[in-house]
Amino acid sequence: MGEEQLVDVIRGSIVESTHLGHIAVVNSEGKLLYYNGDPNRVTFARSSMKPLQAVPIVETGAADFYQYDQADLSLACASHSGEAQHTDRVLEILSRLGLTTDSLKCGTHPPRWQEAYEKLMKEGKEVTPEFNNCSGKHSGMLTTAKFMEESLEDYYKIDHPVQKRILEVISNLSEIPINEIEIGIDGCGVPVHGIPLRNLALGFAKMANPETLPENRKKAIEQVTAAMMAAPEMVGGTHRFCTDFMHVEDGRMFGKAGAEGVYCIGDKETGIGIAIKIEDGNARATSPVAVEVLKQLNLLTDRQLELLQDYHYPNLKNARQEVIGQLRPTFSLKNA
Secondary structure, three states: OOOEEEEEEEEOOEEEEEEEEEEEEEOOOOOEEEEEOOOOOEEEOHHHHHHHHOHHHHHOOHHHHOOOOHHHHHHOOOOOOOOHHHHHHHHHHHHHHOOOHHHOOOOOOOOOOHHHHHHHHHHOOOOOHHHOOOHHHHHHHHHHHHHOOOOOOOOOOOOOHHHHHHHHHHHHHHOOOHHHOEEEEOOOOOEEEEEEHHHHHHHHHHHHOOOOOOHHHHHHHHHHHHHHHHOHHHHOOOOOHHHHHHHHHOOOEEEEEEOOOEEEEEEOOOOOEEEEEEOOOOHHHHHHHHHHHHHHOOOOOHHHHHHOHHHHOOEEEOOOOOEEEEEEEOOOOEEO
16 A cells, blocks of 8 residues: 545645645554555654653653653653743753753754744854753653663663663554564654554554553553643644644543654544654644544534634745645545
8 A cells, every 4th residue: 555645735726736645543452443545654653652752751650759740741742842831841850850951862953932042042042952842852751760760871872771661662552562663763862663653553542542551551641641631732832733732622632743744643532543644744734634534533523623723724825924825635534
């Protein structure tokens, strides 16, 4: 099976571009329910894996020891925008650990939130690691390493106990043996995990319905997903799909974006997991696909669809902010 057409990009009266991709919808028993394209496409989950990567923070006892609240734990799952609400919290977590931003090995990039970037420039300050969109995840990794009395300078390396624990969680929830998980390096320097798309969806299904898992893991997963849904502003930020989607879902679903056109959703009510991969890696196509999948599965009310309209059919705007086109999902889910 190859990729299939998922989203048209309309400019004027013609289709200017088309985004191809893959979708897998799976229940917590691992059964493929619906799909498009190739549900077995091996996919680097990128930042969509962050909710699974956060599980050991709770499971080890580190979150309790360092007094993590729900916003702290939600931030560990984040690809945040670098707003003050995010960076201040990263610094506060590091302070609890007795560490500074020098301990973060995620590297630097300008904050996604334009106002934060402009403020830095006006004040003549450098862009420091807390502004990296993965600084919450890295703070969580440091939290676990500090609690477990492990080395801090190399927590990001594949052979470090922090990464080995994460690998075990991913293997367990996705039902892929560790030696069959493809390993690459993510943009923030930590290992990134490549698994078939349907197994990525399974991981989110088990996060949504962890009832068959051992009690310690079940409770840790429930804390992670509850934190994401209780403090969705930490996961993304202002005008971000992850945040606005979870606000609209109001405690039922959790979602997480990943670079190169990945998006994953877990639904607590039905126990299903959804994984999406846009073949060309363009993230602009992920929210139209995600909302359309939920619409076709009858998992959204008319009111919720209305609130997510701007993500379902995103407008294209020119430099004067005039609407000159639109993205439109074009697929129909196939029953597996």
